[in-house]
Amino acid sequence: MKNSPSSAGSPSNGTYLPLSPPYLEVGERVRYSETDQMGVAHNKSYFEWFEIGRTEFCRKKGVPYRDIERRGYALVVVEAFCRYRRPLRYDDTVLIRIALQTMTPKKAVFAYELRAKGKEALIAHGYTVHIAVNKDGEVCPLPRDLIEKIREPLAD
Amino acid sequence: MKNSPSSAGSPSNGTYLPLSPPYLEVGERVRYSETDQMGVAHNKSYFEWFEIGRTEFCRKKGVPYRDIERRGYALVVVEAFCRYRRPLRYDDTVLIRIALQTMTPKKAVFAYELRAKGKEALIAHGYTVHIAVNKDGEVCPLPRDLIEKIREPLAD
Amino acid sequence: MKNSPSSAGSPSNGTYLPLSPPYLEVGERVRYSETDQMGVAHNKSYFEWFEIGRTEFCRKKGVPYRDIERRGYALVVVEAFCRYRRPLRYDDTVLIRIALQTMTPKKAVFAYELRAKGKEALIAHGYTVHIAVNKDGEVCPLPRDLIEKIREPLAD
Amino acid sequence: MKNSPSSAGSPSNGTYLPLSPPYLEVGERVRYSETDQMGVAHNKSYFEWFEIGRTEFCRKKGVPYRDIERRGYALVVVEAFCRYRRPLRYDDTVLIRIALQTMTPKKAVFAYELRAKGKEALIAHGYTVHIAVNKDGEVCPLPRDLIEKIREPLAD
Numbered sequence: 001m002k003n004s005p006s007s008a009g010s011p012s013n014g015t016y017l018p019l020s021p022p023y024l025e026v027g028e029r030v031r032y033s034e035t036d037q038m039g040v041a042h043n044k045s046y047f048e049w050f051e052i053g054r055t056e057f058c059r060k061k062g063v064p065y066r067d068i069e070r071r072g073y074a075l076v077v078v079e080a081f082c083r084y085r086r087p088l089r090y091d092d093t094v095l096i097r098i099a100l101q102t103m104t105p106k107k108a109v110f111a112y113e114l115r116a117k118g119k120e121a122l123i124a125h126g127y128t129v130h131i132a133v134n135k136d137g138e139v140c141p142l143p144r145d146l147i148e149k150i151r152e153p154l155a156d
Numbered sequence: 157m158k159n160s161p162s163s164a165g166s167p168s169n170g171t172y173l174p175l176s177p178p179y180l181e182v183g184e185r186v187r188y189s190e191t192d193q194m195g196v197a198h199n200k201s202y203f204e205w206f207e208i209g210r211t212e213f214c215r216k217k218g219v220p221y222r223d224i225e226r227r228g229y230a231l232v233v234v235e236a237f238c239r240y241r242r243p244l245r246y247d248d249t250v251l252i253r254i255a256l257q258t259m260t261p262k263k264a265v266f267a268y269e270l271r272a273k274g275k276e277a278l279i280a281h282g283y284t285v286h287i288a289v290n291k292d293g294e295v296c297p298l299p300r301d302l303i304e305k306i307r308e309p310l311a312d
Numbered sequence: 313m314k315n316s317p318s319s320a321g322s323p324s325n326g327t328y329l330p331l332s333p334p335y336l337e338v339g340e341r342v343r344y345s346e347t348d349q350m351g352v353a354h355n356k357s358y359f360e361w362f363e364i365g366r367t368e369f370c371r372k373k374g375v376p377y378r379d380i381e382r383r384g385y386a387l388v389v390v391e392a393f394c395r396y397r398r399p400l401r402y403d404d405t406v407l408i409r410i411a412l413q414t415m416t417p418k419k420a421v422f423a424y425e426l427r428a429k430g431k432e433a434l435i436a437h438g439y440t441v442h443i444a445v446n447k448d449g450e451v452c453p454l455p456r457d458l459i460e461k462i463r464e465p466l467a468d
Numbered sequence: 469m470k471n472s473p474s475s476a477g478s479p480s481n482g483t484y485l486p487l488s489p490p491y492l493e494v495g496e497r498v499r500y501s502e503t504d505q506m507g508v509a510h511n512k513s514y515f516e517w518f519e520i521g522r523t524e525f526c527r528k529k530g531v532p533y534r535d536i537e538r539r540g541y542a543l544v545v546v547e548a549f550c551r552y553r554r555p556l557r558y559d560d561t562v563l564i565r566i567a568l569q570t571m572t573p574k575k576a577v578f579a580y581e582l583r584a585k586g587k588e589a590l591i592a593h594g595y596t597v598h599i600a601v602n603k604d605g606e607v608c609p610l611p612r613d614l615i616e617k618i619r620e621p622l623a624d
Contacts, residue, residue: 029364029367031360031363031364032363032367032377032510033360033363033504033512035504035505036501036503036505037225037500037504037505037508037558038230038232038505039505040505042500042501043203043207043233043236043284044200044201044501045200047199047200047203048200048345051343051344051345052341055341055343055344064403065344065403066402066403069193074194076240076243077199077240078239078240078241079238079239080199080237080240081235081236081237081238082235082236082237083234083235084232084233084234084235087232087293089505090378090505091367091376091377091378128199137243185520187516187519187523188348188354188533189356189516189519191348191349192344192347192348193344193347193348193349193350193401194349198344198345200345204501207499207500207501208497211497211499211500221500221559222559245349245534246349246534247523247532247533247534349537350544355515355519355545355548356512356513356515356516357512359512360512363511381505388506388552388555389511389552390551390552390553391549391551391552392511392550392552393547393548393549394547395546395547396544396545396546396547396548399605449555
């Protein structure tokens with residue numbers, strides 16, 4: 001499985017297999033403040049786009065991330081990876097595709113793919129690994145109802 | 157070799173082997189603006205610290221990164237990975253340790269380790285992979301003198 | 313005139329007069345990465361929202377800011393001011409209202425107002441002052457066609 | 469008084485009067501991630517430097533800002549202003565000068581000046597206005613011991 005964190009994490013992975021539907025897609029414009037002096041979006045911005053993707057993914061599943069935190073839980077990032085293929089420029093519309101790869105009571109893995117709107121070319125792909133914690137920051141299983149909602153398949 | 161990108165990129169990698177000297181160490185305070193509503197440094201900040209590490213690493217080797225760009229070259233990030241172990245809080249001093257793992261004419265790999273000042277515990281570790289490009293963004297070998305300087309061992 | 317930079321810049325200005333239409337309005341969600349440990353959007357984010365407002369304002373006038381730079385000009389920020397009235401939280405939708413206050417060949421002043429979607433309350437207001445420069449960074453009048461387009465009134 | 473917020477806030481203020489000692493001075497390198505596609509530090513970064521200045525100012529006075537928050541208080545930003553005079557570039561060392569202009573039980577005003585290391589020229593100047601709040605976000609006087617420490621003159 002080529003989209004798994006372990007293969008995505010491999011620098012020798014030249015055979016990236018695109019995300020297949022269903023996935024969620026969110027569009028964002030590259031901000032001027034997100035460019036750097038090379039004239040392209042800075043590498044850290046991709047992790048902010050991944051995060052926007054997670055926010056919209058949870059909302060789509062009926063469990064806004066804000067509500068998860070209000071109930072006393074958090075999904076802290078324990079791993080983040082990005083493979084940059086092509087640059088993004090100011091004012092480009094980047095399409096963020098998000099899919100859930102793993103969802104256990106204490107762990108979630110999201111995969112991401114960025115594409116430029118109106119073009120076929122892959123901009124970047126990556127993943128993040130999250131651990132569920134309670135208000136004291138201790139690893140803690142998420143409530144069953146949250147897990148079930150997040151696991152429900154996205155409408156195609 | 158446990159610090160290589162491929163093993164560092166593996167989520168099952170529970171047996172992280174710390175960087176061994178010589179490496180460069182740079183200290184940075186966590187900014188208020190780098191915290192998020194969980195009260196800890198946001199995951200994107202780690203990639204900015206990695207970048208600060210690279211800047212100081214190149215300066216230490218006698219090839220300030222600014223000069224590399226002035227000569228018409230750049231080391232673009234094609235891969236970035238971070239494994240977050242423990243949180244950082246506002247005003248903590250984070251020690252950024254940087255080591256060069258690979259340096260070929262067209263490719264560089266840096267490994268990073270973050271530790272909290274005055275504590276033993278590992279905060280995070282990661283790596284970035286870079287490709288050398290010219291002013292037109294084409295892959296292009298770096299000049300020999302730059303490569304040789306960057307490859308020179310750090311004074312212990 | 314209460315929305316002018318000089319009055320907006322006064323800390324004793326308790327009698328802020330809201331922007332009156334026509335103005336452009338753009339919506340943005342507060343990102344998780346934009347919050348700080350107080351649990352609210354960090355003060356620097358407001359200046360990024362102002363910038364998003366400018367980008368959309370120029371696009372609406374038919375002169376995408378990207379095109380202005382392609383033609384060899386830039387509107388550099390020489391002054392920025394923000395008055396923060398009420399906090400914004402993660403995932404809130406902020407409505408950015410933008411109006412052009414001044415547009416001469418070498419200078420532009422934009423005024424901004426932020427409101428929370430679905431609420432009446434004012435979140436923040438501010439302004440930025442810009443000077444037109446050429447590729448060498450020298451102050452330089454913008455071409456007449458650009459000025460005229462930017463000056464055209466927004467459709468109400 | 470030319471350094472007061474009201475005069476600093478005036479766009480017609482061409483007669484800026486430099487901060488006179490005693491002030492605190494802190495050095496920071498411009499990060500690559502702080503540049504934008506114009507090749508200079510982005511306007512939002514200046515407000516992060518102001519914040520770094522405040523952090524070091526409070527530490528210098530013996531009341532680390534972290535401790536103020538631990539005691540249940542915060543100095544929220546209600547106003548921020550910056551006048552940009554000259555650009556900063558990647559890897560430049562910016563000297564942040566901070567002075568306290570006003571300190572009442574419920575309000576503080578800080579003035580800032582940025583200069584490039586090794587050069588005389590003024591890069592930027594500005595101010596921020598802060599209101600003291602308690603844990604519930606209500607305006608609330610700071611404890612007397614904090615105010616007295618912050619008010620103590622900086623060693624020249």
